Amino acid sequence: xxGQLGMAGLGLAALLSxxxxxxxxxxxxxxxxxxxxxxxxxxxxEGLPFEEVISGWHFREDETQALETDDFDNPGMLMVERGQxxxxxxxGAAGKSCAxxxxxxxxxxxxxxxxxxxxxxxxKRPVNLELQINQCRTERMQAEPYKFDxxxxxxxxxxxxxxxRGMPVKLDLDQGDMKAWWERGKxxxxxxxxxxxxSCAxxxxxxxGKYLRADYLSQGQINGFPTYRLKDATLIxxxxxxxGCVRDTRAEPFQPLSDEFMALEVYVAWRGTGLAVETPAxxx
Amino acid sequence: xxxxxxxxVRVPKTASKDEVIVIKTLINHEMETGLRKDKxxxxxxxxxxxxxxxxFNGQKVFEADLEPAISANPYFEFSVKVPESGTMKFTWVDxxxxxxxxxxxxxxx
Numbered sequence: 001x002x003g004q005l006g007m008a009g010l011g012l013a014a015l016l017s018x019x020x021x022x023x024x025x026x027x028x029x030x031x032x033x034x035x036x037x038x039x040x041x042x043x044x045x046e047g048l049p050f051e052e053v054i055s056g057w058h059f060r061e062d063e064t065q066a067l068e069t070d071d072f073d074n075p076g077m078l079m080v081e082r083g084q085x086x087x088x089x090x091x092g093a094a095g096k097s098c099a100x101x102x103x104x105x106x107x108x109x110x111x112x113x114x115x116x117x118x119x120x121x122x123x124k125r126p127v128n129l130e131l132q133i134n135q136c137r138t139e140r141m142q143a144e145p146y147k148f149d150x151x152x153x154x155x156x157x158x159x160x161x162x163x164x165r166g167m168p169v170k171l172d173l174d175q176g177d178m179k180a181w182w183e184r185g186k187x188x189x190x191x192x193x194x195x196x197x198x199s200c201a202x203x204x205x206x207x208x209g210k211y212l213r214a215d216y217l218s219q220g221q222i223n224g225f226p227t228y229r230l231k232d233a234t235l236i237x238x239x240x241x242x243x244g245c246v247r248d249t250r251a252e253p254f255q256p257l258s259d260e261f262m263a264l265e266v267y268v269a270w271r272g273t274g275l276a277v278e279t280p281a282x283x284x
Numbered sequence: 285x286x287x288x289x290x291x292x293v294r295v296p297k298t299a300s301k302d303e304v305i306v307i308k309t310l311i312n313h314e315m316e317t318g319l320r321k322d323k324x325x326x327x328x329x330x331x332x333x334x335x336x337x338x339x340f341n342g343q344k345v346f347e348a349d350l351e352p353a354i355s356a357n358p359y360f361e362f363s364v365k366v367p368e369s370g371t372m373k374f375t376w377v378d379x380x381x382x383x384x385x386x387x388x389x390x391x392x393x
Contacts, residue, residue, distance in 0.1 A: 078357060
């Protein structure tokens, strides 16, 4: 991987403390509630410079890891429970709840979160859970769409994605124009932005596993999103995290749910192909 | 938020005599400190869980006074020794006067 570092990459490497990267990602096994074994390492999809894709869980210290192994200890589960309540709550002029059409989420939503973002024939674009839920709300429930990152939106997205917990991430890129969106996302991933002139790859590909200040850089996988971040004490959505990352490069972030971030989500989700959905993951 | 307060406890259903068991409790609560202001600059009144108690067969075995610095969704984990079968009763007291309780039986084998 080091061979790929150009001049700019070398400058970056000097910026990042090299530290001892030997134990950046540990060999622990993630088992939830004592019986749900999670795939946290998988062979990398073709075209990635990694041998395997690794869940961000492996880059965190034992105490943080432990929080995710037990649903009672996982603070993100409170939001998932809130999502369960919302699922059954009638909202909007049509007098419907999610359950009115979709019944038991454990059955109807199983697998949905593992293939997001997916192609929407109606919208003629890839949609993630935020967009799909809002489409349901406005068209079927005649309710107000959620504002981005409304706590109820995060709860609902987490609840829906939670139904796929343990299932491997697998996008269907053959639908519609998914490939074009994937290409656009890839281009964004490798484009340098901001005063620091970083691309996503600068950190999460070329320097994954190394120290960034006191913290290990992960591969930037999104299989656990929405993720409970200890520093925020709440669940953080994928696009909020994208925004934070771009801001950290000292660039002007794209808008959440913009075409740019949707394309990026398509591409970044694909980079985690084979990893188990961990929603709600716990990170710091 | 207060409308949806729901306590959660994890207590082993069975134990051997005099065994020390681990109890986990969690309650979802905003724990509004009383120090924050809303959009109009008005103080948001304090509303926290101010007391938590655990009783075993009517006898207090654990108690905590909570202060505004304690973060949202307070979580307690503690150990108790169980000499006999009985019921653990947990009580959370809210600043607004309401209290939330949860009970669970332990059978000593």
